[in-house]
Amino acid sequence: MKEIAKLLPGYNCGECGFKNCREFARALLKGQDLDLCLFLGQEKHLSERAKIEEILPRLKQKVKDREGRAGEEVEAEIRGVIDGLAADFALAPLPGEPACREDIHPFDRDAEFEVGDVLRYRPLGCPVTHFGKIIKIDHGLVTVHMVGPRHLLGDESFAPKDVGVCLVAAFEGVVSRGRVPEVGETVRFLPEHCMMQKVHSGMIVHSEGKMLRIESIDLKVW
Numbered sequence: 001m002k003e004i005a006k007l008l009p010g011y012n013c014g015e016c017g018f019k020n021c022r023e024f025a026r027a028l029l030k031g032q033d034l035d036l037c038l039f040l041g042q043e044k045h046l047s048e049r050a051k052i053e054e055i056l057p058r059l060k061q062k063v064k065d066r067e068g069r070a071g072e073e074v075e076a077e078i079r080g081v082i083d084g085l086a087a088d089f090a091l092a093p094l095p096g097e098p099a100c101r102e103d104i105h106p107f108d109r110d111a112e113f114e115v116g117d118v119l120r121y122r123p124l125g126c127p128v129t130h131f132g133k134i135i136k137i138d139h140g141l142v143t144v145h146m147v148g149p150r151h152l153l154g155d156e157s158f159a160p161k162d163v164g165v166c167l168v169a170a171f172e173g174v175v176s177r178g179r180v181p182e183v184g185e186t187v188r189f190l191p192e193h194c195m196m197q198k199v200h201s202g203m204i205v206h207s208e209g210k211m212l213r214i215e216s217i218d219l220k221v222w
Contacts (some may be wrong), residue, residue, distance in 0.1 A: 088177030
């Protein structure tokens with residue numbers, strides 16, 4: 001559906017009878033007539049129309065195949081261990097990075113730290129103490145990679161700075177299992193590094209392929 005949506009004019013005018021181009025793209029996969037989009041007949045959009053006509057049969061077949069397998073277990077369901085809730089996807093580290101990125105906001109205004117320091121903190125609403133190595137500090141948000149305590153790192157110089165309770169503002173990573181959501185969606189996701197393997201919720205604010213940024217993080221899943 002995304003392949004087609006990118007090729008549509010993007011005016012979201014509603015002339016086709018659908019709320020926006022994205023919904024029209026979804027309808028095309030279900031057999032809707034391409035001529036409903038009046039703009040695709042204009043000369044400046046003819047090349048995009050040709051591309052849509054080229055890829056549409058293949059994408060329609062994929063939809064039919066997926067629907068034909070309804071009831072079959074195509075992919076194992078992603079569920080949290082501690083809560084048993086179903087997640088839309090699992091979140092893994094960005095390519096070449098050791099762990100998902102986590103943006104945190106320490107409540108302790110007197111805490112002093114810099115890039116490269118390891119922080120010991122407890123996320124608001126989480127009973128587990130976290131350790132994070134700072135990779136960026138920007139406008140009050142501290143971006144960390146999750147790391148293990150000293151016996152996991154094998155580093156005798158490991159000396160974390162205790163900053164107490166922190167608000168977790170965002171996660172960044174890639175979808176390793178499950179569906180890839182769209183920007184603006186409120187989702188349930190399972191961070192692969194979560195020691196409790198608990199499903200989190202949040203909103204997608206940026207998407208690039210399978211790479212996501214999720215904000216408004218919450219441990220309560222509605």
